[in-house]
Amino acid sequence: MYYDFMLNMGDNACVNILRLLNEETTHQLQRTVISDLLGLTNYQLNKYLVVLNEDLATVSDEAPSFIDEVNKGTWTGHNVTTYITQKIYLLYIKRSSLYPVFEFRAFYDNQEVKASVYAQEHFQTESTFYKNDRKLKKLLNEQHFHTVAGISQETEFVTRLRLFQLYYTTYTGIEQPLPELNTLSDQLITALKPLLVSDLKPTQTVKLETLLKVWVLRQQNHNLLTTERLSANLRDDTYHAISDALQRTLGSKFPVSTAEADYLFSFLLTQGFLGLNDIPYIEQNFPMATKLAKGFIKQLTDKSVLTADTDIMATGLYKQLLAVDLQFTTFISPKQISFFKTLYPTFDLLIRNFLSTLKQRVSFELSERMVVNLYFSYMFCLINTIPTTNIKDRVFICVDFSEGALYTNYVIRSLQAFDHAHIVIQRQLTDETNIYISDFRSMAVTVPQIIWLDPPTSQDWSELADVILDIKRDQLSRLFPDYDWSDQDPTSI
Template identity: 65%
Template sequence: MYYDFMLNTGDQATLQILRMLNEEPTHRLERVIVAQRLGLTNYQLNKSLVTLNQDLAAVADETPSFIDESTKGTWVGHHITTLLTQRIYLLYLRRASLFPVFEFRAFYDHQDIKASVYAQEHFQTESTFYKNDRKLKKLLKANDFYSISGINQDPEFIVRLRLFQLYYTAFTGLDRPLPQLNDCSDQLVAALQQLFATPMAPTQKVKLETLIKIWLLRQQNQAVIKTPQLAANLHDATYQAVSDTVHRLLDDTLSVPAAEIDYLFSFLLTQGFLALPDVTSAQANFPLADQLTRQFIQQVDDKAVLTADTDLSATDLYNQLLAVNLQFTAFYVEPTTFISADQITFFKRLYPTFDLLIRDFLNTLKQTVHFKLGERMIVNLYFSYMFCLINTIPTTSIKDRVYIFVDFSEGQLYTNYVIKSLRAFSHAHIIIEKQLSAKTDIYISDFRSMAVNVPQIIWLDPPTAQDWSDLADVILAVKQTRLKKFFPNYDWSD
């Protein structure tokens, strides 16, 4: 969910311009195109350009970031990066007149803090504060703030999830959100980390810190989870250790009920901080995630895209799919990456049989789950399932694998160099043969051979970028031919 609606009107337009520039490979935009897309007048465009350059100067590193119009009608961005765009977004969020109202209603309106005092502390009059409050309520409703795609429709769960999405994506490691809780969250994160099997990556630490701060503030504001979420079989030694840690550190300041321990423990499980004890636990506590995982694996068998001797139980496919489906069904955090449908074509061409599986499963999923599936969620699930298959299914099990034999007259030294370079094409399910065989699909050499009846790639010099591109086209052509043979009734066109 994007929270641009909370920004000041002028900043919304300025941010859109910056995003458009950042998305353009050349960082060039025609003024007239910007005006048409955003519906801005020439005066508004000039004002946005001045504001944007001032703001870029405020957040840039040593290298200046700015936009100029040296050529009339063409805006050119200099040192415009994703990082700079994130910094600008956070700057605009912090200066948004609605943001203090949002934080007050989320964290403080049921504590001993008067709205009039809070408004004054944030440089707003009481009347302005209440006017912004009424505006915010309308915007939250209009932007479906209280409605999510997911199985858990508990109102408090939804609010916390939305809060988490905002603070985790807006601050993105640029700064620590809700700094008044830094000391408390640091203690909890450090203590909980002792229970994890592996050290946390930086992004995991930011994710856990953000969740804990929101979890604490919501409870302090009398907004609590009332219904326990986990069955008794998950109240194991690890669960008890998490509970003991929380009570040891918080009992002096906050009474944490069992349902809240369940909430925290569910987050740790679904986000991969802790592992489920066994498959039985997944079936008992997260039946939908387990069901979807088994349906996907059954579809892999039914579609027969793998060789007959493939043993899926010997792979880690179930566990990786379960991790995806746990997040999807239990604690789905709207992603900010791998959400562009434009990139799907790349994976479809490289992994056509995986694409077949995923597309058919997602179509089935739309008919079977009882909650709304947004377009970004569908795209993100596509990538997640794709990576599960890529990471767990060996190339030798793929029916559309391509066999390549490398044979250079310079001898084994150069042949081995090319073979090593070909490892970069492992994502295309390539198998390098040690000798020419009946399975050979592509022959790579510096001399054409009359004895070879398969496509031949001739490289007289070390391959250029164009040479690799041409090879990729041949590989894809071989795969397409094979796929039409294995699956004659499926549409393999782009």
């Protein structure tokens, strides 16, 4: 979920302008394009340009970040990085008139904290605070904040998921969220560390810290989970050790119920904090995740896109799929799909077919974002585990330059960047060769030839990419004669 709906109107426009500039390789955009895409007038653009530059000066690092219009009609962003955009977004979230109301309702409204006092502490009158409260409630309902398609869980579970998403994605790498819990979260992590996998990565520490803070604050606000979600066999020695560590650290603040211990243990397990990810353990305790992983493996083998000698279990794909499906069944940008569809069309086909089947199951009501996340998770599993040698739709490219081995090696090293796209580089022409690259055309070669007289230009690479795609399309037509590749919308799954 994106939280732009909580931003003040002008700030919302400013961050969208910054995102547009950041997405451009040159960090340049025509004023008219920005106006058309965001529906802004020239007056608004002029105003927001001033505001943006003031805010960019606030969040700039050593190298200043700013936007200028030296060439009339063209906006150019300087040092407009993803990190700077994230810092601006956090700045805008924190100065949103709705944000104090959001935090009050999330963490303090059931405690001995008066709304009027909280409003005054955040520079709002009581009447303004209640007006913003009504507005926020309406927006949260419109955004389906308390429900997630495909997750059949109590409202409190979903609310915590939303809160975790907000604080983890908005604050990560910039500053610690909910600083009033810093000391307690540090104590909890210290108590849990001996029971977790050694050497937590920085991202894992931040993720755990954020989850613990939301978990504690919701309980302190008397927003409790009531559903016990783990079977008795999962409450093993590790589970009880974690539960005891939580009870000791929290002391008299509040007792940790079985439902709350189940919740935290599930998070630690599915996010890989416990190291309990061996195949027999997951298969025994998580039948739905196991069923999904085995279903995907069956489709992969049934479609015959791999060579006959492929040992699917030896690739490690099954274990990675179990990890993906474990997170999906326990917890739960589309534009980039077209990139992977082009490079890995057979993987794309398999994943689409599997997700299409999954969407038809009554037990899985999948939102678009969930489907996209699963698409990328499965795609990365396949890319990371299935070697090019086991793929049938490979493209063999023979490199043969008359200038000798040095130049040939240079071109080969350049082409090896394509290795992940199931490209096989050859030094000798064979019966398998699909493309021949040289500095002279050869009458003895019958496959498509690419002629590069000098170091390849961008046009040369573009020509090669077109030929590769033509060959892949031809191969796919033979592998899947009944499948229509022409009218497939890459962003619809």
